[in-house]
């Protein structure tokens with residue numbers, strides 16, 4: 031057994047704890063023990079302490095007791111068990127040291143360093159983590175032998191879609207090599223030294239926010255981390271006692287550590303691998319993360335890390351659409367014998383035939399055929415175009431249909447990227463991601479202006495036909511809803527019921543998506559649910575749905591109502607785009623979106639609200655939901671629908687403006703859009719009420735909500 035390593039960890043934990051003690055005493059002397067303590071934009075104050083010890087520690091005066099208790103856990107006999115406990119004590123010490131950087135609303139982190147990662151970022155990553163767009167999380171600590179080596183490790187991770195969290199000099203090494211880091215690139219440069227704890231409090235919050243694990247359920251939390259959080263540590267460069275102690279803390283949570291140093295290994299837990307390419311592979315094996323990489327013949331890197339990449343006008347070689355030139359994209363199902371699999375055709379000039387900075391016309395036409403393909407799946411596939419093009423480094427895509435807008439960067443162009451490569455990407459991804467419904471794919475890229483004008487009309491007729499079909503698709507018009515249990519990998523008992531008029535709460539899974547996904551993977555997370563007898567027509571409750579829910583929630587839930595938030599509402603996993611909450615004083619509801627960090631009239635910020643509705647439990651009066659659910663005809667229909675909305679943040683309101691106006695007209699609610707208050711009116715019920723009264727908000731005259 032690796033006595034040396036365990037001994038080092040125990041010594042390291044003593045050093046860390048003493049250091050925390052000194053800083054804590056100083057802080058108490060300087061600021062007073064009643065000074066509030068906690069990270070910004072989180073519902074969990076200090077997540078490591080909160081989740082593992084259960085204590086809420088509102089002031090710095092509460093911290094010494096916690097530290098002392100964990101210090102007392104340190105045992106000197108160098109066994110693996112003791113080393114892990116020492117590791118845990120080190121995590122507490124690090125959390126305290128970092129917490130002190132946020133005292134009095136301060137935040138001592140400056141870009142590029144992130145320090146604490148907010149709840150909003152965590153929740154946003156919920157879906158990509160469960161659908162395996164992000165198959166795992168790597169925490170790199172230390173410094174690679176050279177900055178080129180740092181890039182090697184980084185790229186190995188990036189091309190597999192791994193979320194990369196970085197601590198110490200690796201950050202400067204990557205920046206020096208021109209790598210782009212930040213939330214948009216799925217590469218989090220936390221900072222130095224104890225900043226590593228922000229990787230741990232990120233992981234632990236997954237258990238609190240999605241897993242519904244109560245604070246202080248230490249064993250449950252450790253089990254959750256070991257089983258559900260696919261994280262591992264790459265420890266680069268020389269190890270000292272404190273680092274070893276911290277890494278033992280990671281091992282305590284179930285995350286294996288691979289180091290480039292020669293060490294006495296702890297089998298399967300602490301492993302040496304000096305080769306940087308093999309290191310990543312080794313870590314994935316240890317954590318049992320399986321990834322299929324699709325080889326796409328394009329001259330740039332491809333992966334979800336580039337989805338958030340923006341390309342400024344100065345950096346672009348060419349753009350398409352965005353009202354600068356006509357552009358559209360269309361996926362069509364056509365007969366098998368009319369599709370030549372793998373054929374990519376460019377009609378019109380390539381992008382090397384135009385001057386840099388040009389706006390070119392573009393039509394992207396993807397023809398697919400497959401024995402199990404259905405016309406209903408066309409829009410499902412078409413929406414993927416946005417992601418697939420965005421995944422290429424140096425390519426940028428927004429919107430869809432005939433309002434899409436794309437850019438290709440000068441950099442990508444210089445590396446040899448051409449319009450033809452859009453075809454390579456779409457061909458490879460459609461074939462690999464949808465094997466069950468797509469047998470053949472051909473892609474036509476039109477840059478010839480006259481032809482784009484001609485084909486855009488074909489596309490528009492298609493869009494119109496689809497919209498008509500969608501409008502006719504109501505909860506009543508189908509016998510089958512679909513489940514989504516994708517998020518059960520994080521929220522074990524959560525079940526989304528996806529109906530034609532209600533999108534999954536993450537905003538990413540519509541009824542058609544779920545239907546297509548079921549065809550693709552019949553044993554997957556989207557199962558058909560025969561509605562069965564309707565027992566509550568107004569509230570939206572069906573026998574078949576209840577039966578399904580009971581089994582899928584592992585007997586934790588008996589019934590669900592689709593059209594009310596007051597009684598057995600849908601549960602929430604944690605990755606909701608919005609949260610709705612009742613405002614009894616206004617006889618209505620408020621909605622807050624994940625991006626809004628400010629206070630809301632129910633007295634809670636998004637993060638605090640989110641902390642109380644997640645984890646797969648029903649919380650009457652509160653509910654997570656997708657943005658577009660607001661525009662559904664079934665939006666809390668049993669509670670009075672759209673007219674109940676009295677407050678939402680300006681950004682969300684703007685985003686839904688057209689839809690709300692249209693729906694309000696349908697409902698005969700005059701001037702309704704302007705009656706909804708936002709943060710510019712107020713963020714407390716006292717500030718908001720007068721406006722509602724003044725404008726004659728319909729909710730005030732409706733039957734009592736409760």
Ligand code: SF4
Nearest residue numbers: 514517526534536539
């Ligand atoms: Fe998760 Fe529900 Fe979205 Fe499925 S629909 S991914 S379960 S939030």
Ligand code: NI
Nearest residue numbers: 156157517605
């Ligand atoms: Ni989720």
Ligand code: CU1
Nearest residue numbers: 517603604605
């Ligand atoms: Cu979710």
